[in-house]
Amino acid sequence: MRFAPSPTGSPHIGNIRTALFTWLFARKHGGVFILRIEDTDRARYVEGSVQEIMDSLRWLGLDWDEGPYFQSQRLPLYREVAEKLVKTGHAYRCYCTPERLEELRRQQEAAKQPTGYDRRCRYLSDEQRAKIEAEGAPYVIRFAMPLEGETVFHDQIRGEIRFENALIDDFVMLKSDGFPTYHLASVTDDHHMGITHVIRGEEWISSTPRHVQMYLALGWEMPKFAHLPMILGTDRKKLSKRHGSVQFVEYIQQGYLPEAMFNFLALLGWSADEDRELYSREELIERFDLSGVQENPAIFDGQKLLWMNGVYIRRKPIEELTQLCLPYLQQARLMPPDPTPQQIEYAQRVIALEAERMKLLSEVVPLTEYFFRDTLEYEEKGVRKWFTQPYVAQMLEMLIERYTTLEPFDLEHIEATTRAVADELGVGAAQVIHPTRVAVSGRTVGPGLFEMIEVMGKERVLQRLRAALEMIRQGAKD
RNA sequence: GGCCCCAUCGUCUAGUGGACUAGGACACCUGGUUCUCAGCCAGGAGAUCGGGGGUUCGAAUCCCCCUGGGGCUACCA
Numbered sequence: 001m002r003f004a005p006s007p008t009g010s011p012h013i014g015n016i017r018t019a020l021f022t023w024l025f026a027r028k029h030g031g032v033f034i035l036r037i038e039d040t041d042r043a044r045y046v047e048g049s050v051q052e053i054m055d056s057l058r059w060l061g062l063d064w065d066e067g068p069y070f071q072s073q074r075l076p077l078y079r080e081v082a083e084k085l086v087k088t089g090h091a092y093r094c095y096c097t098p099e100r101l102e103e104l105r106r107q108q109e110a111a112k113q114p115t116g117y118d119r120r121c122r123y124l125s126d127e128q129r130a131k132i133e134a135e136g137a138p139y140v141i142r143f144a145m146p147l148e149g150e151t152v153f154h155d156q157i158r159g160e161i162r163f164e165n166a167l168i169d170d171f172v173m174l175k176s177d178g179f180p181t182y183h184l185a186s187v188t189d190d191h192h193m194g195i196t197h198v199i200r201g202e203e204w205i206s207s208t209p210r211h212v213q214m215y216l217a218l219g220w221e222m223p224k225f226a227h228l229p230m231i232l233g234t235d236r237k238k239l240s241k242r243h244g245s246v247q248f249v250e251y252i253q254q255g256y257l258p259e260a261m262f263n264f265l266a267l268l269g270w271s272a273d274e275d276r277e278l279y280s281r282e283e284l285i286e287r288f289d290l291s292g293v294q295e296n297p298a299i300f301d302g303q304k305l306l307w308m309n310g311v312y313i314r315r316k317p318i319e320e321l322t323q324l325c326l327p328y329l330q331q332a333r334l335m336p337p338d339p340t341p342q343q344i345e346y347a348q349r350v351i352a353l354e355a356e357r358m359k360l361l362s363e364v365v366p367l368t369e370y371f372f373r374d375t376l377e378y379e380e381k382g383v384r385k386w387f388t389q390p391y392v393a394q395m396l397e398m399l400i401e402r403y404t405t406l407e408p409f410d411l412e413h414i415e416a417t418t419r420a421v422a423d424e425l426g427v428g429a430a431q432v433i434h435p436t437r438v439a440v441s442g443r444t445v446g447p448g449l450f451e452m453i454e455v456m457g458k459e460r461v462l463q464r465l466r467a468a469l470e471m472i473r474q475g476a477k478d
Numbered sequence: 479g480g481c482c483c484c485a486u487c488g489u490c491u492a493g494u495g496g497a498c499u500a501g502g503a504c505a506c507c508u509g510g511u512u513c514u515c516a517g518c519c520a521g522g523a524g525a526u527c528g529g530g531g532g533u534u535c536g537a538a539u540c541c542c543c544c545u546g547g548g549g550c551u552a553c554c555a
Contacts, residue, residue: 004555005555006554006555008554008555038555040554040555041555043554044555094553098553101552101553105552109479112479112480113479113480114479114551115479115480115551116480116551138553140553142553158483158484161482161483162482163481167480167481167551168481168551169551171552172552172553174553175553176553177553181552181553182554186555201549202483202549203548203550204549204550204555205482205549205550206481206482206549206550206551207550207555209482227483229483229484229548230483230548230549232547232548234488234489236547237548238548264490267503268490269490271490271491271492272492273492273493274492275492275501275502275503277490277491277503277504278503294490294491295483295484296483296484296547296548297483297484297547297549298490299489299490301488301489301504301505303490303505304489304490304503304505305504306504307503307504307505308504310516310517314517354516356518357515357516357517358516429513430513430514432513433513434513434514436513437513437514443514444514444515445514445515445516446514446516447515448512448514449513449514450513
């Protein structure tokens with residue numbers, strides 16, 4: 001099995017999903033998973049994309065057994081195969097210029113004819129050929145497709161697919177710059193690398209008859225083909241830039257967990273016959289089967305992925321989750337680059353309180369900000385609703401006074417003390433809890449108040465209560 | 479235009495001739511838990527299986543046509 005991406009840009013969800021399915025299949029059947037970089041188009045090569053591909057695979061835990069191989073380093077092999085086909089009459093040199101080809105296509109389009117090479121050079125006589133060769137004209141090597149009959153192959157997912165040979169033109173195998181096209185390179189490598197199952201995207205179906213004919217011409221054993229359904233954007237169009245983040249690395253940055261992404265991607269276009277959606281990596285390997293692969297394209301909708309990520313975040317042991325969140329906190333300057341054990345301990349307790357609200361690791365910043373900052377930003381709505389209550393100033397004074405002497409400053413005592421204040425004030429507990437939350441966090445939503453106060457610690461809480469009291473008194477004067 | 483692939487709730491999907499008053503999940507709505515949110519629990523709404531013909535005692539499941547969507551149609555992959 002192999003995953004053979006082309007380094008023409010940052011890998012997207014679809015590319016990685018193909019890698020995942022291939023990997024799953026290889027692991028399930030004890031096969032060898034090979035990474036092969038199809039860098040045969042020098043013009044479209046994007047610097048750094050190979051690294052991104054490898055980083056993405058590693059991040060997801062898709063380890064490869066061999067490679068990466070680079071097709072650009074195997075040029076002589078492809079030429080050898082192409083020449084062999086020329087010798088056996090299955091291929092020929094074509095000297096047509098790009099200009100002629102373009103003109104030909106224009107005419108065909110104008111005449112509403114199917115476009116394609118007219119095979120002119122296929123029928124050149126030896127003398128004509130020798131003459132052109134003598135001039136040193138550049139050439140490509142084209143495969144000579146059978147002129148009649150049809151090519152039939154059995155797709156592991158879709159069953160039998162057939163194409164009429166006459167409709168397939170003599171495609172280029174070797175370009176004039178000496179590089180192979182995809183067709184030549186992949187067939188050659190798949191054969192030499194002992195690939196038994198070619199698993200790739202649906203967009204390759206129409207190229208498969210060419211590959212089949214090459215195998216036949218070369219006398220090579222045919223691998224099995226499996227064409228995965230495509231992944232479309234919410235507008236049912238092929239995934240592209242305007243669909244938001246389609247680049248895989250962006251998901252990594254936003255704080256998706258590899259476990260969640262793995263699980264989600266495995267279920268995009270594949271399913272086991274059971275009412276379940278949460279699977280571990282091992283369970284997926286155990287269950288994966290080409291027969292469970294969907295034939296119709298799937299629309300990529302991030303909502304379910306987001307939900308699943310939340311599930312996996314909540315399942316994470318808190319120590320691990322804290323380590324995962326740390327980089328985000330540091331980037332936001334909420335934590336220093338080299339935190340002390342005490343600071344990590346504090347962050348961990350904070351994260352434990354907010355974890356169930358987190359769907360992305362990056363959300364740790366907006367979610368926990370107020371635990372770390374010296375000065376709070378108050379939510380306008382909360383201030384208006386709660387700081388205007390007549391009893392609030394008195395309430396804050398009482399809380400400050402009692403918290404100051406409260407020992408130990410723990411959950412149980414904080415709760416008892418706070419509720420006692422409500423009783424004395426003759427109001428419901430909620431009437432105290434809500435304004436206090438605003439005073440202490442600046443917000444109207446968040447974790448349970450008493451837990452929050454306990455984690456913040458006495459000093460920080462007192463300071464915030466005083467600040468709130470000051471603010472209310474100022475407001476009263478105006 | 480030509481060739482090819484595909485078609486079940488908004489989305490991911492289960493379903494391979496009778497167990498289907500079409501199941502699950504996300505999202506959505508309601509109720510419960512509770513100091514808010516989230517979480518959790520319970521419930522609800524949501525698909526005449528794209529349309530039309532067949533085959534059959536019986537079709538989401540098989541066949542044909544139509545429609546729709548997608549892919550390919552490069553010296554790109």
